[in-house]
Each structure stands twice: as structure tokens, then as C-alpha cells.
Amino acid sequence: xxxSAKREICxxxxxxxxxxxxxxxxxxxxxxxxxxxxxTLGGRANIIEEKGFRFDVGPSLLNYPWIFENLFEAAxxxxxxxxxxxxxxxxxxxxxxxxxxxxxTSDFPRLSKEIARLEKSHINGLNSFLKxxxxxxxxxxxxxxxxxxxxxxxxxxxxxxxxxxxxxxxKSMYSxxxxxxxxxxxxxAFGSYxxxxxxxxxxxxxxxxxxxxxxxxxxxxxPKGGIYSLIEKxxxxxxxxGVKVFKNSQVSEIITNNNEVKGxxxxxxxxxxYEIVISNVDLPTTESKLIKKxxxxxxxxxxxxxxxxxxxxxxxxxxxxxxxxxxxxxxYKGCFDDLFIKKTFPNGMPFYTSSPxxxxxxxxxxxKSTLFVLIPLPVTEKDNEINIYSxxxxxxxTRIFDRFKHHNIDLTQDNxxxxxxxxxxxxxxxxxxxxxxAFGASHNLFNIGPFRNKNKSRYxxxxxxxxxxTPGTGLPMxxxxxxxxxxxxxxxxx
Numbered sequence: 001x002x003x004s005a006k007r008e009i010c011x012x013x014x015x016x017x018x019x020x021x022x023x024x025x026x027x028x029x030x031x032x033x034x035x036x037x038x039x040t041l042g043g044r045a046n047i048i049e050e051k052g053f054r055f056d057v058g059p060s061l062l063n064y065p066w067i068f069e070n071l072f073e074a075a076x077x078x079x080x081x082x083x084x085x086x087x088x089x090x091x092x093x094x095x096x097x098x099x100x101x102x103x104x105t106s107d108f109p110r111l112s113k114e115i116a117r118l119e120k121s122h123i124n125g126l127n128s129f130l131k132x133x134x135x136x137x138x139x140x141x142x143x144x145x146x147x148x149x150x151x152x153x154x155x156x157x158x159x160x161x162x163x164x165x166x167x168x169x170x171k172s173m174y175s176x177x178x179x180x181x182x183x184x185x186x187x188x189a190f191g192s193y194x195x196x197x198x199x200x201x202x203x204x205x206x207x208x209x210x211x212x213x214x215x216x217x218x219x220x221x222x223p224k225g226g227i228y229s230l231i232e233k234x235x236x237x238x239x240x241x242g243v244k245v246f247k248n249s250q251v252s253e254i255i256t257n258n259n260e261v262k263g264x265x266x267x268x269x270x271x272x273x274y275e276i277v278i279s280n281v282d283l284p285t286t287e288s289k290l291i292k293k294x295x296x297x298x299x300x301x302x303x304x305x306x307x308x309x310x311x312x313x314x315x316x317x318x319x320x321x322x323x324x325x326x327x328x329x330x331x332y333k334g335c336f337d338d339l340f341i342k343k344t345f346p347n348g349m350p351f352y353t354s355s356p357x358x359x360x361x362x363x364x365x366x367x368k369s370t371l372f373v374l375i376p377l378p379v380t381e382k383d384n385e386i387n388i389y390s391x392x393x394x395x396x397x398t399r400i401f402d403r404f405k406h407h408n409i410d411l412t413q414d415n416x417x418x419x420x421x422x423x424x425x426x427x428x429x430x431x432x433x434x435x436x437x438a439f440g441a442s443h444n445l446f447n448i449g450p451f452r453n454k455n456k457s458r459y460x461x462x463x464x465x466x467x468x469x470t471p472g473t474g475l476p477m478x479x480x481x482x483x484x485x486x487x488x489x490x491x492x493x494x
Contacts, residue, residue: 007493010035010264010272012251012290013280013432015043016475017465019234020071020482021278022243027074028490032243035264037250037432041235043280043466044431044438045475047228051418052365053314055372056228058438059475060354061088061324062221063214067476068230074483075237082233086359088220093322094189095407097330097348102189103322104212106219118183125180132180133213139163140210144449145471145480148488155449168207176206188332192350195376197473198305198442200336208443220324224360227475254279254290254462261461276461276493278485283441283453283468284434288383291459303444304437305473306339306376307387307424309396313371314364314418319411321355321371327403343378345389349399351375368417373400377424379435387436390423439474440467448472455485456492463489 007030011018014036022032040046044058062068065085072079091105102118105111116122143158159169168176173194177187191201193211223229238245253265254277263273279286284299329335329348338346354372357364364370375396377389389396397413404411424436434440441447455469456462465485467473 007031007276008033008274009276009278009489010274011278011280011465012254012264012286013043013466014038014041014245014247015280015431015466015478016045016231017043017467017478017481017485018278018280019231019238020479021280021465021485022238022482023071023075023234023241024483024486025489026241026243027076028486028494030489034238034243034245035249035251035266036245036247037267038430039247041245041247042228042231044427045227045231047226047231048312048420050420051314053312053368053370053418054226054228054363055312055370055420056226056356057310057312057422059227060222060356060372062223062227062230062475064218064476065221067479071234071479071482072237075241077237082237083230084224085221086224088222088323088359090322090324090358091220092215092324092326094185094192094326094328096185096188096328097406099407100185102185104189104215106216108216111216115181115186118185119181124182129177129180129209130213130216133210134217136163136168136207137210137213137217140207145477146483148455148470148484148491150450150454152450163207168209169205171206172202173204173206173208174201176209177201184332188328189326192326192328195336195339195350196305196439198303198340198437198439199444200333200340202333202336203340203444205444205448222323222356222359224362226356226360226363251281251290253292254286256291256293256459256462259459261459274461276463276489278463278465278489280464280466281432282434282437282466283464284383285432286464288434289432291462299434299441300382302447303340303442304379304435305439305442305467307379307389307433307436308422308427308438309375309377309389309393309424310422310427311371311373311397311400312418312420312422313373313416315369315371315411315415316417317369317415318367319355319358319369319371321353321358321409323355323359325353327351327353327407339376339378343381345378345392346376349375349396349403351400351403371411375400376438379424379437381435383435385435387424387428390425393421393423434468441473443472455481456488
């Protein structure tokens with residue numbers, strides 16, 4: 001038996017990062033126990049089931065399926081044996097106040113036609129955009145995101161001289177897009193991906209143009225049954241592999257002594273010794289709430305991703321909406337300034353919708369449908385504050401339906417048969433979020449790669465996994481974070 005097989009590891013929280021870490025660690029011979037405060041695993045990738053409607057709480061798409069295929073492979077399984085993937089061929093439709101639209105899709109002829117329409121020319125920058133970002137994508141996933149790189153020099157070497165020389169890490173995403181496209185609509189649509197990295201396309205590094213590229217190159221997918229069916233299948237694998245999962249088991253403290261981890265304390269007062277603990281709770285929440293000896297201020301001035309209000313509507317009729325729509329305001333730059341600089345209600349209120357039952361009829365009763373709506377909102381200034389926008393439900397809801405009407409979308413509040421709403425504060429309380437930030441720390445220049453919070457604490461034996469540590473936010477990234485923390489532990493203890 002190797003050295004790692006003698007060690008037991010505790011993982012706090014049962015999100016996708018911890019599920020990934022548990023599988024990779026178990027494959028290396030460790031004994032793993034997961035403690036989850038809620039009654040279900042998945043963290044923000046959770047589920048609501050009511051009256052025959054089934055909703056994914058957070059992520060609604062599966063990007064980069066190969067990352068999840070690798071996870072199943074680490075467990076000795078094939079993803080195809082567990083998951084049926086549905087390709088979302090409709091892509092993402094963007095709609096502006098002036099009623100212009102643009103659809104991003106992996107259907108190249110269709111996308112090329114859309115680009116030519118908005119550029120008013122068949123000679124445009126789509127091919128150059130794809131070529132440049134194909135190289136960046138390969139750099140990201142082959143040299144940067146798949147390993148623990150703590151040294152800026154090593155990270156720079158991985159990035160490569162030509163990419164450093166291009167200035168993609170120092171020029172904004174919007175500026176980078178301008179090298180390829182003239183149309184503001186195209187630049188705004190591609191640039192809007194910056195919002196879920198926790199920043200403005202006028203601030204986020206141009207390198208992140210790989211995000212819209214990734215959806216074009218690899219498509220958009222959804223497991224049959226929704227994203228939570230992925231969590232359910234992985235939970236079955238955890239059980240099969242002997243990972244111990246304790247639900248409704250909230251950890252109230254990480255015990256430390258002499259700069260070493262000694263174990264955990266559960267909410268019922270029980271203490272359990274561990275020499276290795278991984279926290280999947282949001283990293284700043286871990287440091288400020290679970291480690292009692294830390295007076296943590298390191299995240300006070302760090303930019304966070306926005307908070308969100310989410311609506312889950314069971315509709316009394318079938319809809320034929322595109323699977324995904326993003327509504328953008330005419331004052332595009334102003335809405336980002338409101339969210340991230342002024343921290344006020346965003347001008348024009350951009351929002352996102354997902355209609356999963358359009359692609360998978362099993363998610364709603366016959367003749368009915370599901371609709372998920374997400375509105376990005378400012379975070380709080382302090383972690384102990386209430387988010388004032390949690391009280392703006394009716395205002396936000398009215399604006400959503402006003403926008404539907406403006407675009408001649410045949411849907412009114414009378415069509416809502418079932419409704420569930422998560423405010424920014426409910427998101428915070430359910431999933432241990434810092435300052436009500438929905439997706440963890442932002443991805444500005446000084447919060448990526450070796451500058452982002454490491455997955456290893458200054459306390460020996462304490463590690464982190466999830467959106468606020470490396471490599472970053474989003475379901476594929478937190479899945480990779482599980483692999484990275486398992487590699488880190490293997491390196492430290494074997």
C-alpha cells in the first residue's frame with residue numbers, strides 16, 4: 001500500500017469541485033469523506049423539482065465535454081455509459097433594445113452568414129478570430145489550466161513569447177475583439193462573456209476571447225435530464241468507489257494548531273480529526289468564517305463576480321424560444337460600469353434566459369415548459385451586509401416582461417404556473433457565498449494564473465477547491481480545480 005492510501009481526506013462542501021477532487025483523490029488511493037450542509041450534492045449546480053417541472057439551479061449548459069469525460073475516465077468509467085448529451089444547435093441568441101439580434105452558434109455556415117450580415121461584408125474577421133483563439137485555447141488548456149503554476153515566470157513561459165508580445169493579457173477583451181470585427185453588436189455579444197468572469201469587457205484581458213471561441217468550436221451541450229443528471233450520475237460513482245458522503249452535515253469550523261490542520265467541527269459540536277482538509281466553500285468564506293484564528297481582509301478590496309437574482313418558472317404552455325437568449329441594453333458600456341464600478345442597478349438591466357424544456361421535453365409536463373431567468377446584480381460592499389437588490393423582485397420581474405413584450409415574445413405573467421425565486425441573499429445563504437458573489441473571485445489581470453488565490457493554504461494540510469481558487473469560475477473550471485488540488489496533495493504528501 002502506498003503512502004497516500006493510509007491518509008484520510010475531508011472535503012467540506014459537495015459542489016462540483018469537491019466531487020471532482022473526491023474522484024481524482026480516490027483514484028490515487030486516498031480515503032475521502034465529503035460533508036455537505038444541504039440535502040443534495042452539487043453546490044450551485046443543484047436542482048429544483050416541483051409539480052413535474054425540473055430546473056437546474058445554476059449552470060444550464062455543459063461546455064467542453066472532454067473535461068467531464070476525463071473525470072469519468074479517472075473513475076474508471078465512460079461518460080457515454082452514464083450521460084446522453086443533447087447538442088444545443090440553436091446556440092445563443094442576443095437581443096438589443098433597438099431590436100437587432102445576433103446568434104452565436106457552432107453551425108459555421110449559419111454563424112458566417114450572421115457575421116456577414118452585421119459586418120455588411122462577406123470579407124470579415126471571423127476566420128482570423130477563430131484562428132487566433134484556437135491557438136490561445138490550446139495554450140490555455142495544454143499549458144496553463146491543467147497544472148499548478150505558482151510562479152509568474154513559469155506561467156509566462158506557458159503563455160508563450162508570441163502571446164505575451166501580442167498584448168492579449170494587457171489589452172481589454174473589447175479591444176481584442178475590435179481587431180477582428182467592426183460591428184458593435186458582434187463585439188458586444190462576444191464581450192458579454194466577460195460578465196460571468198466578474199468584469200467588464202473593457203477591463204478583462206483580451207485572452208478571454210477564448211470563451212466565445214470555445215462555444216463556437218466545441219458547441220453547447222446539455223445532459224438529458226439537465227445538468228443535475230450529471231451530478232446524480234457522479235454521486236452514484238462516488239458511492240460505488242467508496243467515497244463517504246455525509247449530507248445535512250454542516251461544518252462550523254476547521255481546527256488548526258501551530259499552523260497545521262487538525263480536523264473539523266460539525267454544527268452539532270462533534271469534532272473529527274483530519275490531517276488533510278479541502279474546503280469547497282467559497283474561499284473567502286472559508287477564511288473568514290471557518291478558520292476562527294484568521295482575521296481575513298484579503299478579499300475586502302478584491303473584485304468579485306456579480307450577484308444574481310434567478311427566477312424558475314413553470315409555464316402553462318409550450319414555448320419555442322431559442323434554448324438560450326441574452327438581452328443586452330443599448331447603453332452597453334454603462335451597464336458594466338454600473339455593475340462593477342458604481343455598483344448600482346445596471347442601466348438597461350441585461351439578463352439571460354434558458355428554456356431547457358425546448359431541448360428536453362422530459363423537464364416539464366406535457367404541453368408545458370420551463371424557463372430560467374438570471375439577472376446579474378451588484379455585490380455588497382461588506383460580507384455581512386444584506387444585498388439591497390434582494391428586495392427588488394417585483395421591479396425586476398416587471399422589467400423582464402416589459403422586455404419580452406418589446407421583442408414581441410408571447411409570454412406574460414399569467415403563463416406562470418409555478419414560480420421559485422432565489423435572491424442574492426438566498427444564493428449566499430444556500431451556498432456560502434462571499435458578498436453575495438455568485439461565481440467567486442473575478443478574473444482581472446491580477447486575479448488569474450499565479451496571481452489568483454492558490455489552492456493551498458498557509459496552514460499545512462488545508463487546501464481549496466472551487467470557483468475562487470485556480471483555475472477559475474464555471475463548471476468546467478471547477479471540475480479542473482478538483483484535479484489540480486488532487487495533484488497538489490499528491491505532490492505534498494507522497
